[in-house]
Amino acid sequence: MDRFLHKVREFIVTGFFTGYIPVMPGTFGTLVGVLIYVLLSKFGFFYYALIAVLLIMSVPLTDYAEKHIFHEKDSRRIVLDEVVGFLIAMVSFPFDGSLDSIRFLVIGFLLFRLFDIWKPYPIRDSQNLHGGFAVVIDDVLAAVYTNLFLQFLRLNSGSLFKF
Numbered sequence: 001m002d003r004f005l006h007k008v009r010e011f012i013v014t015g016f017f018t019g020y021i022p023v024m025p026g027t028f029g030t031l032v033g034v035l036i037y038v039l040l041s042k043f044g045f046f047y048y049a050l051i052a053v054l055l056i057m058s059v060p061l062t063d064y065a066e067k068h069i070f071h072e073k074d075s076r077r078i079v080l081d082e083v084v085g086f087l088i089a090m091v092s093f094p095f096d097g098s099l100d101s102i103r104f105l106v107i108g109f110l111l112f113r114l115f116d117i118w119k120p121y122p123i124r125d126s127q128n129l130h131g132g133f134a135v136v137i138d139d140v141l142a143a144v145y146t147n148l149f150l151q152f153l154r155l156n157s158g159s160l161f162k163f
Contacts, residue, residue, distance in 0.1 A: 006068070012057075012080060013065040019077035027113060029079025033086030034109060041094045051091070054084045055136070063132030074127075074135050085139030086112050089146035093154075100157075104150060111149055115142035 014020060015029040040047045058080050065078050089112045095101045115123065116139055123141045126134060 009061055009064055010069050013061050013069070013078050015079040015083050019075075019079040025076050025079055026082050026116065029082035030086050030109065030113060030116075032079070033083040034105065036083065037087055037090050038095050038105070041090060042096060044094070047087075047094075048091070051084070051087045054080070054087065055140070058084050058136045059132040061132065062135040066132065066135070073130070078135060081136045081139040082116065084136065085116065085143040088140060088143035089150070091147055093150060104153075107153065108146055108150055111146040112142055115145045120145070 011017060015032040018028040018032055019025045021028045036050075040050060062078050062080060066073060066075065069075075070077060086109070090105070090108050093101070093104045093108065095105060119127070119138060119142075123138050123145075126137045126141060128134075129137065
């Protein structure tokens with residue numbers, strides 16, 4: 001049973017094993033978040049409840065993964081933080097297949113990856129923390145930056161968001 005739970009944890013923290021993709025695992029983990037977002041964001045309360053559960057679970061799961069699966073700090077194979085971060089980034093932008101929701105999805109994806117990689121202040125400082133909280137918090141902050149930027153675009157969509 002312990003081995004089974006270990007594998008379940010590994011499956012979750014690696015974003016359905018996408019964290020093992022040797023090139024850009026964080027981007028592939030974010031794409032898992034995109035898939036979940038596209039499938040579930042239109043379900044309102046359920047989507048927000050899922051984010052809350054994943055966020056709460058992500059800290060102890062990533063902490064476990066650092067200590068018992070990968071034996072290293074913030075292993076690049078841990079992508080649950082990218083999944084959760086992207087879901088948070090897209091809060092209040094339900095996907096309905098319209099051109100506008102596709103635009104927000106693409107821009108949200110690009111901005112989230114940019115902020116996650118670039119790590120502007122105070123995201124970079126969060127890297128000094130330890131454990132599962134440190135793994136998750138930088139992606140949560142990148143998600144907040146992304147969501148704020150998307151909100152700005154939505155408010156100014158008449159002049160800035162026409163392609």
